[in-house]
Amino acid sequence: MALSEETKAIIKATAPAVKEHGKAITSRMYDIAFTARPEFKRFFVNTWMKHPIDGGPQPARLAEAVCAYALNIDKLDALEGPLAHIAHKHTDTRVIAEQYPVIGACLLQAIKDVLGDAATDEVMAAWGEAYEFLADVLIEKEKAIYQQEDAEMLAKARAGGD
Ligand code: HEM
Numbered sequence: 001m002a003l004s005e006e007t008k009a010i011i012k013a014t015a016p017a018v019k020e021h022g023k024a025i026t027s028r029m030y031d032i033a034f035t036a037r038p039e040f041k042r043f044f045v046n047t048w049m050k051h052p053i054d055g056g057p058q059p060a061r062l063a064e065a066v067c068a069y070a071l072n073i074d075k076l077d078a079l080e081g082p083l084a085h086i087a088h089k090h091t092d093t094r095v096i097a098e099q100y101p102v103i104g105a106c107l108l109q110a111i112k113d114v115l116g117d118a119a120t121d122e123v124m125a126a127w128g129e130a131y132e133f134l135a136d137v138l139i140e141k142e143k144a145i146y147q148q149e150d151a152e153m154l155a156k157a158r159a160g161g162d
Contacts, residue, residue, distance in 0.1 A: 003133050008073045010126035014118070015070035021114045022063030028110035029062070030055055033103060040102075043093045066107075069134055076137075087141035091149070095142065100135040107131060 003011075018025065030048070034041055041048050047058035065086060072078045108128055112119045 003073070003129060007126045007129050010123055011070050011073045011130050014115075014123055014127070015067065015073075017115060017118055018070055018111070019067040022067050023059050025107075025110045025114045026059040026062040026066065027054070028113055029103075029107045030059060032109055033106040036106070037102060040099070043095060045093060069130070073130065083137060084141065087138055087145060090138065091142050091145045097139045097143070100139060104128075104131045104135060 034048075044055065044058060046056075048055045050056060051058075065082065068079060068082065069076075108124060108131065111127055112124060115123070
């Protein structure tokens with residue numbers, strides 16, 4: 001479902017604050033996520049496994065992606081390239097759709113923790129909706145990549161079986 005104009009307006013209005021505190025928000029998000037789900041760390045082979053204390057470049061990359069999303073909420077076509085790249089990073093580490101709500105809850109809690117009073121119920125509801133929207137876009141892309149991989153594997157198995 002498309003985002004409402006009201007939601008988009010709130011996201012755009014809060015984008016500067018999220019940008020200003022981007023890395024604090026995403027660092028907090030990983031902190032919450034890895035405390036609740038320590039097993040999630042194993043997905044992050046190139047970041048948290050190599051830089052266990054601060055995740056190396058990961059929090060900054062996620063912060064940049066969240067800000068780019070907020071700033072382009074009116075014109076998501078502009079993010080087609082970066083979203084395709086993220087989807088491939090996710091499928092490389094076998095991220096699945098079921099993990100999105102967990103990470104989403106952690107991200108929303110982190111936004112609330114870092115923005116404090118500025119994170120009103122209205123702001124939180126808008127970010128919740130916007131996260132779900134973005135998650136659905138990525139989940140669809142990742143599903144297509146997994147299906148393509150399966151089709152290629154099947155074709156190879158069939159060719160080998162002849
Ligand atoms: C809307 C939600 C999400 C956004 C915007 C997002 C964004 C990103 C970005 C920007 C990167 C870095 C790409 C690069 O290296 O250039 C990334 C990588 C990654 N993300 Fe996500 N992500 C989301 C959800 C998730 C979820 C639900 C998981 C599940 C655990 C996840 C796990 C990962 C992993 C494992 C990597 C690769 C890190 C590594 O190589 O160590 N992400 N994501």
